[in-house]
Amino acid sequence: MFGSPPRGVRSCLFAMLPDFRHSTKGSPMSKPVSRDPIAIVGAGPTGLTVGIELLSRGVECKVFEKRPRSSDTSRAFTLHARTLEGFARARCVERFLERGIRHRGMAFHFRGVPDVEHLDFTALETPYPMILIIEQQDTEAALREEFQALGGTIEWNTKLESVTTNGDGRITAVFDRTGSGRCRREMHPDWLVGCDGLRSTVRSLMGIEFEGDEYVGLQFRMMDVQIDRYPVSDDEIHYFVDADHMLLTTKLPTGYRALISDMRATPVANPAPDPIAAQHGFQPVVDDWLPGAHLGIPTWNTEYPIWRRQAREYRRGRLILAGDAVHIGSPAAGLGMNNCIQDAQNLGWKLAAVASGRAPETLLDTYQAERLPIAEQVGEASSMLHQIMMAHGNSIAERLEVIRQQPGFHHRAAQRIAGLTHHYRDVITSPPGLPRLDGLTAGDRAPDILVTPATGVHELLSHPDYTLLVLHRRRNSTVATDVAEATSPYRHLLRTTVITAPELRPDAAAGALVAHDARVHDRYGHPADDTLCLIRPDGHIALRFPARQDLLATALKEAMLT
DSSP states (O other): OOBOOGGGOOBOSSOOOOOOOOOOOOOSSSSOOBOOSEEEEOOSHHHHHHHHHHHTTTOOOEEEOSSSSOOOOOOOOEEOHHHHHHHHHTTOHHHHHTTSEEEOEEEEEETTOOSOEEEEOTTSSSSOOSEEEOOHHHHHHHHHHHHHHTTOOEEOSOEEEEEEEOTTOOEEEEEESSSSSSSEEEEOOSEEEEOOOTTOHHHHHHTOOOEEEEEEEEEEEEEEEOEETOOSOTTEEEEEEOSSEEEEEEEOSSSEEEEEEEEOSSOOOBSSOOHHHHHHHHHHHHHHHSTTOEEOOOSEEEEEEEEEEEOSOSEETTEEEOGGGTEEOOOGGGOHHHHHHHHHHHHHHHHHHHHTTSSOGGGGHHHHHHHHHHHHHHHHHHHHHHHHHHOBTBOHHHHHHHHHTSTTHHHHHHHHHHTTTOOOTTTSOOOTTSOOOSSSOTTSBOOOOEEETTEEGGGGGOSSSEEEEEEEOSTTOOHHHHHHHHHGGGTTTEEEEEEEOGGGGGGOOTTOEEOSSSHHHHHHSOSSSOEEEEEOTTSBEEEEEEOOHHHHHHHHHHHOOO
16 A cells, blocks of 8 residues: 555555435435435535535445524635635645635734844745635635535534434434424434534534633734725735734735734634724724824624634544534634644545545544644744744743744745645555655645646646546656556546656657646656656655566555555
8 A cells, every 4th residue: 555544554546436316315204314424514615625526436424513503794704725726636626716816925023123024925835825815605605606506505503412323333423404493314424524613513522622821911802894094005914013012913804804903801702893893993093003004994703712723633433523613723824724624634535435435434543643733833933933933921022033033934924824744654564565755745735737738737637537647758767657557447436647857859749748847747756767746636745766567566465455
């Protein structure tokens, strides 16, 4: 096999799906039994993304949401590069790009310091070198459009009341259609995924602890508002940092976001403060930092404390958690929703493989093994940025020390925020006996390199299957023929692309891409030999090794856990 998760778990790396549909038959009984294979609790970004990943691979699911309708408030407002790359693989990224606006980065203004510290996202190695500013209700609308276009349905105003499993793992879930207790429905989904947020009902019913605490005394006040005579750039998120408070401002697709973080003796959660009082409370802080700027009356505003919490179990049997149901932290830099969506992008293809019978259930053990360390990394990055922006009481000099005493801080911080440093090297390892090549290795994010002027590597990943890149670099090579023969039994599981070095154009096999320069071979290949690189459906490298015929046969045999 290509991956060797902890505790001896074997993972099926070639796990792709045929068309798969369970019939659902109605019943005249008051408690009809649904045969939907997978139930997703929560119609936010996490749940909808899981649904898209399943439906795009032919696996039926249904989303249940206790709210009566979709939200119309902005809340989270950033999508970062790694999240957008996942939407591109799902072939729906344009839905988000057309709703959002593109920011080039972040600007940090410190009290008494003339120089502004900038994080520049435009130089990142990704098809999306930016911060996409998009209000959460629009993110959810884009996800709903894609989910429903794939045939998905959402049952609104439907609350999960109970969920149990028997000794065989069979799930019994009871949903209340109206919240009144008078319209209950018992279901037996093959799998149930809890994507129901901070106060997750699924997590509570599973009895899983949500360890952590509040940031003591820290209060957030946030509003969407028009700002007249806005004196700073419209294409950056601005942080104005003083010793005892922080003001954030940024342009949204409609209006502006303003946020104040400060300390209170008793922080409160107030989802709908008086808008005029909120405007009066914000204006003096805006006057202090942005003289001449004037706030209108907010169209939406809220107040809340913030938490940092982490569940240590992501799955028990056929009950699974994702998103805010398993982790929540400081909203510094807008990492939270992105981390939730990336949970779903990791989980969805694996659950589809298992649900369709194409992979053993142990494949799902890699979900927690891969995503829990990422949640911890995101928590560390959020805490670092939190210390810079919101460690109220610490001096400005202490905040600046974090930035200025670390060479390369600005670029590394942009990479971490964008999610481009996340990897699964500790979980996805090469099988014994395969030679290790320098450079990219199993578990790394597959970087986007231009193959031709019109096609990059990431475009070759925009499908639901595994991708096998064949880096042809040796003259008189038979690699294209060898790979075609070796992979013929598995053509329904992966898509193969041969990339020929530019100097070997006359030797290129039929259907091969001829690289326009050496960069893709230098990054993915070997200086003097043909190379194979297997990339998972979530854009991580599963295996990279010399394209020797004996190794190819062995690797494919190990990978095919059917």
